[in-house]
Amino acid sequence: MRLRSPLTRGLARVLATAAASGALITALAAAPATATTAAAPHGGDGPGRYRGVVTAIGGLWLHDRPGRDSRRIGFAQQGQIVSIYCQYPGGPVNGNRLWYLLGDRTWAWGSARYIRLLGPTPRWC
Known part of the structure; x- marks a missing residue:
């Protein structure tokens, strides 16, 4: 026992x-x-907290890492509004090293050179 x-x-x-x-x-x-792909309301803590609009003529390729030498995993049309999760320094695009991690349908990186912010600057990743 x-x-x-x-x-x-x-x-x-x-x-x-x-x-x-x-x-x-x-x-x-x-x-x-x-994380799920549902965006939180603007001002919340989810992927929809920060937003931007794609300014690249013809659209913008989205990558799996913050650099043009990484794999393309998506595409955003010119004028499309995207949800931004955070920002991170990566490979330069026309002199701009800043990249945004987008949390719309899939987690992908877009060059900040071709995304104009609609509201506050995203937090750092």
């Missing part, structure tokens, strides 16, 4: 709580990578 002291039961409870908390924190930390 195995006896468990109140100290042992308390320690087991603390460890279980810590493990559950750690799993929750890990899930929350991964949220941007697995």
Whole structure:
């Protein structure tokens, strides 16, 4: 017969709580990578907090990393309004090194050279 002291039961409870908390924190930390594509209202904390309009004549290729040498994964039409999640310095495009991580339908990078902001400047990634 195995006896468990109140100290042992308390320690087991603390460890279980810590493990559950750690799993929750890990899930929350991964949220941007697995976020849904629904945009939050302007001013919220979701992908729709910042917005811009594509100014590139003929449209803008969207990339999987912030640089023109990365893989093209999407396209945005000239005049299209896009949701911006954050900004990040990347490969230069006509002298502009700033790229925006777009959170519309898929997470993709667009050059800030061809996206005019509609409102506040996005936070840094």
